[in-house]
Amino acid sequence: MGDPAGIGPEVIMKSVASxxxxxxxxxxxxxxxxxxxxxxxxxxKEKLSVHQWADxxxxxxxxxxxxxxxxxxxxxxxxxxxxxxxxKKTLExxxxxxxxMQTSSKDSARAMVTAPVSKELIARVHEGFIGHxxxxxxxxxxxxxxxxxxxxxxxxxxVTRHIPIKEVPAKLTxxxxxxTLKQVVDxxxxxxxxxxxxxxxxxxxxxxxxxxxIGTEEIDIIAPxxxxxxxxxxxxxxxxxxxxxxxxxxxxxxDIVVAMYHDQCLAPFKMVDFDSGVNVTLGLGWVRTxxxxxxAFDISGKGLANAGSMKHAIKLAFRAIS
Amino acid sequence: MGDPAGIGPEVIMKSVASxxxxxxxxxxxxxxxxxxxxxxxxxxKEKLSVHQWADxxxxxxxxxxxxxxxxxxxxxxxxxxxxxxxxKKTLExxxxxxxxMQTSSKDSARAMVTAPVSKELIARVHEGFIGHxxxxxxxxxxxxxxxxxxxxxxxxxxVTRHIPIKEVPAKLTxxxxxxTLKQVVDxxxxxxxxxxxxxxxxxxxxxxxxxxxIGTEEIDIIAPxxxxxxxxxxxxxxxxxxxxxxxxxxxxxxDIVVAMYHDQCLAPFKMVDFDSGVNVTLGLGWVRTxxxxxxAFDISGKGLANAGSMKHAIKLAFRAIS
Numbered sequence: 001m002g003d004p005a006g007i008g009p010e011v012i013m014k015s016v017a018s019x020x021x022x023x024x025x026x027x028x029x030x031x032x033x034x035x036x037x038x039x040x041x042x043x044x045k046e047k048l049s050v051h052q053w054a055d056x057x058x059x060x061x062x063x064x065x066x067x068x069x070x071x072x073x074x075x076x077x078x079x080x081x082x083x084x085x086x087x088k089k090t091l092e093x094x095x096x097x098x099x100x101m102q103t104s105s106k107d108s109a110r111a112m113v114t115a116p117v118s119k120e121l122i123a124r125v126h127e128g129f130i131g132h133x134x135x136x137x138x139x140x141x142x143x144x145x146x147x148x149x150x151x152x153x154x155x156x157x158x159v160t161r162h163i164p165i166k167e168v169p170a171k172l173t174x175x176x177x178x179x180t181l182k183q184v185v186d187x188x189x190x191x192x193x194x195x196x197x198x199x200x201x202x203x204x205x206x207x208x209x210x211x212x213x214i215g216t217e218e219i220d221i222i223a224p225x226x227x228x229x230x231x232x233x234x235x236x237x238x239x240x241x242x243x244x245x246x247x248x249x250x251x252x253x254x255d256i257v258v259a260m261y262h263d264q265c266l267a268p269f270k271m272v273d274f275d276s277g278v279n280v281t282l283g284l285g286w287v288r289t290x291x292x293x294x295x296a297f298d299i300s301g302k303g304l305a306n307a308g309s310m311k312h313a314i315k316l317a318f319r320a321i322s
Numbered sequence: 323m324g325d326p327a328g329i330g331p332e333v334i335m336k337s338v339a340s341x342x343x344x345x346x347x348x349x350x351x352x353x354x355x356x357x358x359x360x361x362x363x364x365x366x367k368e369k370l371s372v373h374q375w376a377d378x379x380x381x382x383x384x385x386x387x388x389x390x391x392x393x394x395x396x397x398x399x400x401x402x403x404x405x406x407x408x409x410k411k412t413l414e415x416x417x418x419x420x421x422x423m424q425t426s427s428k429d430s431a432r433a434m435v436t437a438p439v440s441k442e443l444i445a446r447v448h449e450g451f452i453g454h455x456x457x458x459x460x461x462x463x464x465x466x467x468x469x470x471x472x473x474x475x476x477x478x479x480x481v482t483r484h485i486p487i488k489e490v491p492a493k494l495t496x497x498x499x500x501x502t503l504k505q506v507v508d509x510x511x512x513x514x515x516x517x518x519x520x521x522x523x524x525x526x527x528x529x530x531x532x533x534x535x536i537g538t539e540e541i542d543i544i545a546p547x548x549x550x551x552x553x554x555x556x557x558x559x560x561x562x563x564x565x566x567x568x569x570x571x572x573x574x575x576x577d578i579v580v581a582m583y584h585d586q587c588l589a590p591f592k593m594v595d596f597d598s599g600v601n602v603t604l605g606l607g608w609v610r611t612x613x614x615x616x617x618a619f620d621i622s623g624k625g626l627a628n629a630g631s632m633k634h635a636i637k638l639a640f641r642a643i644s
Contacts, residue, residue, distance in 0.1 A: 123535065162528050163528070164531070164536055164538075165491060165527055165539075165583075169487060169488040206484050206583075206585055207584075209486070210442065210484075215485075215486030242585040243584075243588035244592065263565060264585055266528075267590040270569050271568055271572060271593040272594075
């Protein structure tokens with residue numbers, strides 16, 4: 001459900017109320033039943049099928065939208081008024097959703113769509129919480145997960161994510177780049193829609209290091225990693241200077257850009273896909289997507305939230321499992 | 323003239339041949355006379371007034387476009403065929419142009435527009451050459467110079483420039499940020515066209531460091547520098563996460579973005595101003611502008627080069643001195 005005080009519940013219910021989404025799957029929302037029911041009032045006319053996670057034998061209602069409530073009802077949290085109580089339940093929902101994914105049969109279609117949370121609030125009730133991606137990596141025992149941003153114009157992947165810039169050069173190993181490229185190649189059709197997607201890899205330093213004059217990581221680490229990756233997938237090129245490669249992607253010269261760090265790809269991505277971005281996590285063993293916007297506490301509960309990005313996220317999750 | 327084998331000579335002559343540029347000033351091109359004359363053939367119908375730099379007493383012809391040739395004529399360089407001979411003369415032209423700026427009266431209107439060079443080739447004849455900005459800083463004995471990219475949509479400034487990412491965090495001091503902001507504030511009208519331009523300062527780390535959880539430079543260095551800068555200019559805010567601030571600038575919430583490093587601002591800048599960018603150097607004691615494209619050796623000599631960015635650069639230089 002995301003943070004119960006944010007626009008998460010609203011965009012979830014607006015999405016499942018939409019016929020083109022509703023027909024895709026049997027939906028189960030892991031969230032506070034009261035919050036979800038409240039968010040349904042204005043937009044969702046059917047009756048929800050509510051279950052308690054504590055109940056041993058949950059039977060999903062295939063004709064309805066299901067809610068699984070992982071714990072006691074929220075008392076002091078309302079739209080626009082975030083609380084630690086709400087943050088705690090948000091995290092509990094993510095934990096339960098991950099457990100459902102982990103314990104479902106590997107043959108079943110497993111996809112999880114998350115709604116926006118306040119990382120700051122969750123970090124206050126769960127020390128060290130950085131974000132969904134890292135939390136789910138731990139919950140799924142995945143060795144490596146990859147964060148992908150899919151927009152209408154660009155598809156970008158940062159090899160390193162939520163770490164200080166200072167730590168980026170040491171974290172960038174050839175192995176990490178190659179393993180990330182493997183996950184991207186394995187999921188290229190899901191994320192770009194193209195089976196022969198052209199993948200570009202950025203440089204770390206300005207002007208691609210200018211042959212070693214502005215840094216040596218291009219020569220020592222990135223170029224050899226790209227060469228290795230070419231052995232399992234031919235349409236990979238790089239390293240390419242970050243100030244030209246994203247523009248090239250915008251002009252459709254490449255389909256996917258794998259970047260070395262967070263801002264290097266997020267800043268150009270948001271210039272052209274601010275409203276359309278979907279976040280996809282690869283490597284969990286199941287699919288996780290998410291709209292790329294925040295909790296928007298300021299407009300929560302007013303019926304103003306745009307469900308476009310959530311709908312994109314649901315459609316992408318559906319594409320992955322169908 | 324820029325690299326004689328590149329499109330520099332062509333875009334210079336196309337620009338001065340254009341009536342809206344021609345009427346702005348008395349132009350002097352520092353370059354190889356043969357190369358400039360060759361580039362004039364197709365587009366410039368007047369007779370050039372050619373001078374040798376070695377001549378003691380050069381008298382510019384105010385009715386014509388002047389060429390000052392700093393040395394012996396190029397023999398083996400032609401459009402599309404870059405040589406070390408050409409790189410050497412390119413650098414000599416920059417040196418002479420800088421000398422003209424430095425030795426002209428401080429009361430005279432001093433502006434220099436540079437054309438694209440091959441940094442790689444110049445570095446082979448002049449060890450350690452990184453780019454115009456750094457070379458001119460040395461030539462002008464400037465303590466601090468600032469590189470500004472001015473486009474149709476964005477106006478961005480990297481506090482650090484052509485250095486490896488690894489060196490960025492250590493290079494970023496409060497003093498450097500404050501002094502850069504001073505130069506930006508002093509030149510805000512030139513670069514943004516606004517006397518009360520709103521200036522945003524980026525964070526260094528992802529998500530603005532998330533209150534210290536992803537790096538501490540925001541708290542320790544950038545926020546205090548912004549506070550100091552606010553004492554001499556009120557419309558400064560920051561640090562702001564790089565993945566939202568450029569989009570905000572595109573939506574006109576701010577006029578100028580001061581970023582912490584090269585790719586952080588160049589990647590989003592080129593997404594929306596790939597063709598319109600002008601490079602401006604602040605702090606030299608005189609004005610220097612430049613189109614933000616490269617030598618384009620592949621299309622040189624074919625009459626195909628677009629002079630739009632060079633014209634922008636000339637107009638901006640003129641705005642600075644008028």
